[in-house]
Amino acid sequence: MRRLFLAFPGGKHKVLTMSYDDGRPEDVRLISIFKENGIKGTFHLNSGLYDDPQYQRNPKEQIPELYKGMEISCHTYTHPTIARCPSTEVVKQTLEDRIQLEKYAGYPVRGMSYPNGSFSKEVEIAMEACGIEYSRTVRSTHSFAMPENYMEWDPTCHHNDPKLFDLGREFLALHKTQYLYMMYVWGHSYEFTNNDNWDRIEEFCRMMGGQEDIWYATNIEIVDYMKAWKQMKFSADGTFAFNPTAYTLWIDVDREMVPVPAGQTLHF
Numbered sequence: 001m002r003r004l005f006l007a008f009p010g011g012k013h014k015v016l017t018m019s020y021d022d023g024r025p026e027d028v029r030l031i032s033i034f035k036e037n038g039i040k041g042t043f044h045l046n047s048g049l050y051d052d053p054q055y056q057r058n059p060k061e062q063i064p065e066l067y068k069g070m071e072i073s074c075h076t077y078t079h080p081t082i083a084r085c086p087s088t089e090v091v092k093q094t095l096e097d098r099i100q101l102e103k104y105a106g107y108p109v110r111g112m113s114y115p116n117g118s119f120s121k122e123v124e125i126a127m128e129a130c131g132i133e134y135s136r137t138v139r140s141t142h143s144f145a146m147p148e149n150y151m152e153w154d155p156t157c158h159h160n161d162p163k164l165f166d167l168g169r170e171f172l173a174l175h176k177t178q179y180l181y182m183m184y185v186w187g188h189s190y191e192f193t194n195n196d197n198w199d200r201i202e203e204f205c206r207m208m209g210g211q212e213d214i215w216y217a218t219n220i221e222i223v224d225y226m227k228a229w230k231q232m233k234f235s236a237d238g239t240f241a242f243n244p245t246a247y248t249l250w251i252d253v254d255r256e257m258v259p260v261p262a263g264q265t266l267h268f
């Protein structure tokens with residue numbers, strides 16, 4: 001009997017993703033480091049703080065160019081500790097952030113990271129009703145497992161975690177293709193200036209970038225791919241599949257990596 005497994009784009013089984021909050025001017029430098037190394041990241045922005053000089057945010061006119069190739073994602077409109085807010089405020093904070101960010105992003109913005117790491121079941125429900133499809137927490141797992149609940153998406157670690165480089169090396173060495181692995185690093189770009197440790201992220205990105213067996217993805221690319229893959233229709237005997245989505249989806253068929261183009265039926 002054939003063995004069929006989900007594979008990431010390109011037939012890969014490891015994904016690296018980065019996630020940075022608040023949209024401060026240091027994002028410019030961080031994005032150039034990501035781009036030099038072929039790494040992708042998600043940037044969680046508070047669109048309601050852009051015009052307030054006390055918050056040092058990038059001017060919103062620069063958003064489309066600055067975050068090109070990265071993901072623009074929500075972080076609520078004005079960064080309240082959201083679990084303390086009534087549901088009506090959660091809805092307003094989420095929807096208004098989406099509406100404003102989408103003016104600059106040009107695509108439906110569906111990601112979130114919880115401001116101050118605060119959330120609750122009620123918050124998740126309200127945000128999902130506003131079209132949010134994932135939200136990142138600040139709980140480090142030190143693991144490479146795929147998330148079970150994307151509305152409580154726990155990162156592997158913060159970039160200042162003492163284990164960052166050990167975890168990176170461990171991730172690079174993973175080779176068992178029967179598992180999917182994700183490494184997820186988060187932080188704020190201004191921390192590199194405050195802590196005077198830009199060399200830390202430069203070294204990490206140099207170490208992790210340019211690897212043949214790693215898929216470099218934004219947060220939402222991972223969510224979209226996993227959701228699309230679940231829509232694939234497999235024949236009962238496992239000899240063919242129909243991909244009804246707009247994505248090329250990859251299957252590991254007896255260790256051979258097979259791409260199924262969008263909208264097509266493929267016999268293996």
Ligand SMILES: [Zn+2]
Nearest residue numbers: 021022115116
């Ligand atoms: Zn924040």
